[in-house]
Amino acid sequence: MNITIRQENKTDYKKIYELNLLAFEEKEEAVLVELLRENDKFIPQLSLVALLNNKVVGHILFTEIKIIxxxxxxxxxxxxxxxxxxxxxxxxxxxxxxxxxGLDIATKLNFKSVIVLGHEHYYPRFGFVPTTKWNIKAPYEVPVNAFMGIELVKNGLKNVNGIVKYPKEFDTV
Ligand SMILES: CC(C)(COP(=O)(O)OP(=O)(O)OC[C@H]1O[C@@H](n2cnc3c(N)ncnc32)[C@H](O)[C@@H]1OP(=O)(O)O)[C@@H](O)C(=O)NCCC(=O)NCCS
Incomplete structure (x- = not known):
């Protein structure tokens, strides 16, 4: 299967909305992507689509956050x-x-870490580990092993600890 990954462009927006709707079976995530595009923490280079024969079949977004x-x-x-x-x-x-x-582009953009709330058996295969390692916490109750982080560079999270602050758009999901 020949999959191409590239930065999204305006003509993909509708397809991205629809694929989030279908994958999540609810509209919250599809709306979240649309709202985050308007946030100044949105990073265009980190909104990526996967194409199969020129058809958009996947999407991923990384947005800047703070750990306080x-x-x-x-x-x-x-x-x-x-x-x-x-x-x-x-x-x-x-x-x-x-x-x-996405992790490769984020590293090239000089980000030092990525945080994800997701399935505890999926993300570890890409190097994510529970953020308890660094005493980094979610701003709300989450299953402890589902809240994970990865250092994009050596010691990328050294001496980093605290509570993650997401852009306000995340409050809706
Ligand atoms: C999560 C998602 C994007 C993964 O995409 P994908 O192309 O299927 O992922 P891959 O083919 O790389 O990996 C699939 C593997 O991940 C596992 N996996 C991924 N997410 C999982 C989840 N939420 N629960 C259980 N297993 C999961 C699959 O079981 C599968 O395992 P296997 O390789 O041992 O068979 C896709 O399943 C999806 O769109 N899910 C609905 C939306 C969602 O939950 N998004 C993630 C939260 S932001």
Missing amino acids: DTNENEFKSLALAPMAVLPRYQKKRIGGKLIIK
Whole structure:
């Protein structure tokens, strides 16, 4: 299967909305992507689509977040969310390709870490581990092993701890 990953462009927006709707079976994530595009923390290079024969079959978005410690120190990071692959194309490693490409671009953009709330058996294969390792917490109750982070560079999360602050658009999901 020949999958291409590239940055989204305006002509993909409708397809991305539809694929999030189909993958999540609700509209919240599809709307979240649309709202985040309007946020100044949106990073165009990190909104990626997966194409199969020129058809958009997957999408991933990474948005800038902060991790704030008890002394109000702020550390810049990225949230991986949401990610979706059209149901009939799932389990063909398309999601994996989107993650790997996204992590590579994020590293090139000088981000040092990525945080994800997701399935505890899926993301570890890309190097994510529970954020308890660094004492980084979600702003709300989450299953402890589902909240994960990855260092994009050596010691990317060294001396980083605290609570993740997502852009306000995430409040709706
Ligand atoms: C999560 C998602 C994007 C993965 O895309 P994909 O192209 O199917 O992923 P891959 O082919 O790289 O990997 C599939 C593997 O991940 C596992 N997996 C992924 N998400 C999972 C989940 N939420 N629960 C259980 N297993 C999951 C699959 O069981 C499969 O395992 P296997 O390789 O052992 O068979 C896709 O399943 C999807 O769109 N799901 C609905 C939306 C969603 O939950 N998004 C993630 C939260 S932001």
